[in-house]
Amino acid sequence: MNIGELAKQSGLAASRIRFYESEGLISQVGRQANGYRRYAPEALQTLQLIQSAQQAxxxxxxxxxxxPAPGEHKREELIEALExxxxQIEVMQAQLAHSKAQLLGVxxxxxxxxxDVPCSMGQKQVLASIKINP
Known part of the structure; x- marks a missing residue:
């Protein structure tokens, strides 16, 4: 399929697809005689995988x-990366929970x-109560 078809099916801009290609994330690309890109059907799956992984x-x-390169499997590396x-997500969740608790306290x-007391009077006290989490 050409880049326009792939863009339509994936919901991505053609420029984004070309960017992923230039970054080496899409390898299922051939060239037609006129120089136009020709993508294998697997390219759509690769784009969907990229989008899902970025959302994660x-x-x-x-x-x-x-x-993985075509025909290559990185099962153990994939499992380790996912773990x-x-x-990392659990650390971020803990940091967010701490921030939320602080803001609720504020x-x-x-x-x-x-x-009846102006905000500026207590502002320093309130801001001082927010502790930075190392």
Missing amino acids: GFTLQELKALM RKIA IEAVRAHPE
Whole structure:
């Protein structure tokens, strides 16, 4: 299929597809006599995999390291990478939960502050109550 067809089926812009190709993420590309790109049907699956992996938090560099060459299998490397990504997500979740708890505490402090006192009076106290998580 040509790049226009692949763009339509994948929902991606042709420029994005060419970018993935230039980054080495899409290898199922041939050239016609007129120089136009010709993509194998597997290219659509590859694009869907790239989109799913990016939504799961993988960077393009991580994807490049994991994308197998045709006929190659990286099962153990893939499992290890997925487990690392889960660990990273769990760390981010803990950090977000900590931030949420702090913000809820700030909201309570602001609500507990008398309404007739100007905000600038308690602003430093409220901001000081926010602790940075190392």
